[in-house]
Amino acid sequence: MAKHKFSTHHGMVDILPDEVRKWQYLENLIHQEAEKFNFEEIRTPIMEQTELIVRGLGQLTDIVSKEIFSFSRGDDNYVLRPELTAPVVRAFVENHLDQRGGSQKLYYIGPMFRAERPQKGRQRQFHQFGVEVLGSADPVADAEVIAFMVHIYKKLGIANTTLKLNSIGDPESREAYKKALKEYLKPNFEKLSDISQTRFEKNPLRILDSKEEEDQPFIETAPVITDFLSEESKVHYTQVKEYLDDLGISYVEDPYLVRGMDYYTQTAFELISPDLGSQDALAGGGRYDLLVEEIGGKPTPAVGFAAGMERLFIACEELDIKLGSEKSVDIYIVTLGDAARKWGLKQLPAIREKGLSATMDYMGRSMKAQMKDANRENARYTIIVGENELNEGKFTLRNMKESEENQLTMDEILNKLSAWLNVRRSIFYKHPISRSSDRK
RNA sequence: GAGCCCGUAGCUCAGUUGGUUAGAGCGCUAGGUUGUGGCCCUGGAGGCCGUGGGUUCAAUUCCCAUCGGGCUCCCCA
Numbered sequence: 326m327a328k329h330k331f332s333t334h335h336g337m338v339d340i341l342p343d344e345v346r347k348w349q350y351l352e353n354l355i356h357q358e359a360e361k362f363n364f365e366e367i368r369t370p371i372m373e374q375t376e377l378i379v380r381g382l383g384q385l386t387d388i389v390s391k392e393i394f395s396f397s398r399g400d401d402n403y404v405l406r407p408e409l410t411a412p413v414v415r416a417f418v419e420n421h422l423d424q425r426g427g428s429q430k431l432y433y434i435g436p437m438f439r440a441e442r443p444q445k446g447r448q449r450q451f452h453q454f455g456v457e458v459l460g461s462a463d464p465v466a467d468a469e470v471i472a473f474m475v476h477i478y479k480k481l482g483i484a485n486t487t488l489k490l491n492s493i494g495d496p497e498s499r500e501a502y503k504k505a506l507k508e509y510l511k512p513n514f515e516k517l518s519d520i521s522q523t524r525f526e527k528n529p530l531r532i533l534d535s536k537e538e539e540d541q542p543f544i545e546t547a548p549v550i551t552d553f554l555s556e557e558s559k560v561h562y563t564q565v566k567e568y569l570d571d572l573g574i575s576y577v578e579d580p581y582l583v584r585g586m587d588y589y590t591q592t593a594f595e596l597i598s599p600d601l602g603s604q605d606a607l608a609g610g611g612r613y614d615l616l617v618e619e620i621g622g623k624p625t626p627a628v629g630f631a632a633g634m635e636r637l638f639i640a641c642e643e644l645d646i647k648l649g650s651e652k653s654v655d656i657y658i659v660t661l662g663d664a665a666r667k668w669g670l671k672q673l674p675a676i677r678e679k680g681l682s683a684t685m686d687y688m689g690r691s692m693k694a695q696m697k698d699a700n701r702e703n704a705r706y707t708i709i710v711g712e713n714e715l716n717e718g719k720f721t722l723r724n725m726k727e728s729e730e731n732q733l734t735m736d737e738i739l740n741k742l743s744a745w746l747n748v749r750r751s752i753f754y755k756h757p758i759s760r761s762s763d764r765k
Numbered sequence: 766g767a768g769c770c771c772g773u774a775g776c777u778c779a780g781u782u783g784g785u786u787a788g789a790g791c792g793c794u795a796g797g798u799u800g801u802g803g804c805c806c807u808g809g810a811g812g813c814c815g816u817g818g819g820u821u822c823a824a825u826u827c828c829c830a831u832c833g834g835g836c837u838c839c840c841c842a
Contacts, residue, residue, distance in 0.1 A: 335834095387840050388840085446841095446842080586841095606842060609842065631842060636842060637842090694795090697802050709801070711800055
C-alpha cells in the first residue's frame with residue numbers, strides 16, 4: 326500500500342458515504358422509536374472532567390484504570406467520555422432536570438472513547454445509543470427501558486438474541502453476598518486462576534464471570550446472589566420479571582451476570598448475540614440508584630442501558646440484513662455544449678423546489694460519460710439537453726429504468742415529476758431494510 | 766497489557782524455489798456508437814510489493830525491528 330502521510334489513529338475509523346447510509350437509517354429509527362416511548366434526546370459534550378468519570382464509574386474499574394483518554398490544559402482535566410451514564414447524570418444534576426417534574430426519560434446517540442486494543446466489535450472510538458430514566462424506582466421503568474432496547478433489535482430483524490437478567494441487589498445485599506462468596510472460595514483460593522486470585526479482594530463478584538478453565542468447578546456450585554437479596558430487592562426483581570412477562574419479553578436469568586461499572590444496583594441485564602464472536606454483548610444496562618447522589622445530586626433512583634452501534638451492524642451483516650436504501654438521485658441533467666450546460670444549471674433550483682433531488686455533471690464530460698455517470702448515481706430520470714432542445718423549447722425526459730423518452734416542455738416535465746413523486750410517496754413506500762436474498 | 770496470523774494497484778487476490786520492463790479480475794478512464802447509461806469489444810492511467818535496517822554481486826521474495834490490520838485472552842457496547 327502506498328504510504329499515506331496521515332491516517333486515523335489506531336482503532337478509529339472513517340465512516341464513508343456508502344456506510345453512512347446505514348448509520349442514518351439506524352439513527353432515524355432510534356429517534357422515531359424513542360419518540361414513541363416518549364423518550365427525549367439529550368446531547369452532552371464529548372469531553373468531561375476526569376473526576377466525574379472516576380467517581381462515577383469507580384476508580385478500580387478497567388475503564389477508569391486503563392482505558393481512558395485524558396489530558397490536561399491549565400488546571401483543567403479532560404476525559405474523552407468512555408460512556409454516557411455518568412455524563413447524563415451530571416447534566417441532570419447540573420441543570421436541575423428534576424425540576425421539570427416527574428421522571429426524566431432521556432436517550433442519546435453518540436461516540437464514546439476507550440483506549441483498548443481494537444478487535445472485532447471493539448474500537449477506540451465507537452458509538453452507542455442508550456436510554457437513561459432518572460427519578461423512578463418503579464420496576465415499570467426497568468421494564469420499559471428493557472422493552473425499548475429489545476424493541477430496536479426486533480424492529481431491525483435481529484432475532485437471535487438472548488436477554489440475560491439478574492439482580493445484584495442493594496449495597497447491603499451485595500456486601501452480605503460478597504462475604505459469603507469469599508468464605509465459599511477461601512478454602513480453594515490456591516486453586517483459582519491467577520486473575521481470580523487478584524480479584525478475590527478487589528472485586529470478588531467478577532470471579533463469577535471468569536472464563537478460566539480452573540475456576541469453572543467453583544463457579545458452578547458457588548452461592549447465588551439472588552439468595553442474599555433483601556426483601557425489598559427481591560420484590561423489585563420479581564416485579565421486573567413479572568412486567569417483562571406481561572410484555573412478552575423473554576429472558577434468561579443468569580445469577581452470575583455482573584456488570585462492569587461500580588454504580589450498578591438491583592437490576593442488571595445484557596443482550597447478547599452469538600453472531601458477534603468474542604465481544605458478544607450487543608447492549609447492557611441496569612439500575613444505578615446511588616449514582617446521582619454520588620455525583621452530588623439528591624438521592625434519585627435511575628435505570629438505563631447502552632447499546633453498541635458497531636456491534637449492531639456486525640449482527641446485521643451476519644444475518645444478511647441490509648440497512649438503508651441504495652443511493653439514488655431523481656434527476657440527472659445531461660447537457661451538450663455550453664449553452665445547454667448553462668441552461669441545465671439554471672433548472673436545478675426549480676426541480677429541487679418541487680422536492681426532488683437533482684444533479685448534473687461537474688466535470689464537463691462527454692454525453693456518454695454523463696449518461697454513464699447518471700447510471701452510476703442511480704438516477705431515476707435524465708433530462709437531456711442539446712441545441713435542438715434549446716431551440717424547440719422541448720426537452721428529452723428519459724426514464725432510466727424503462728429506457729423510455731418523451732419530448733416535453735420544462736413545465737410539463739416538472740408537472741410529470743411532481744405527480745411521480747406523489748405516487749412514490751403515497752403508495753410505493755418501501756421499507757428500507759432488506760435481506761440480500763430478497764433482492765435480485 | 767499478553768499471544769497467534771497477515772501487509773503486492775482504489776478493492777479482492779495471483780506471483781517471484783532471491784536475478785532484466787511485477788500480473789489478473791473488478792473499479793476508474795477514453796474510444797468502438799461525431800446526441801444516449803446498464804451488456805460486449807479495444808486501449809489507457811494506476812504499484813519505490815507497508816516502513817526502516819540487515820544478509821547478498823543482487824531482496825517484493827530470506828532475517829530483524831517497526832508501523833498498520835485481523836483474531837484470541839483480559840474487559841466491555
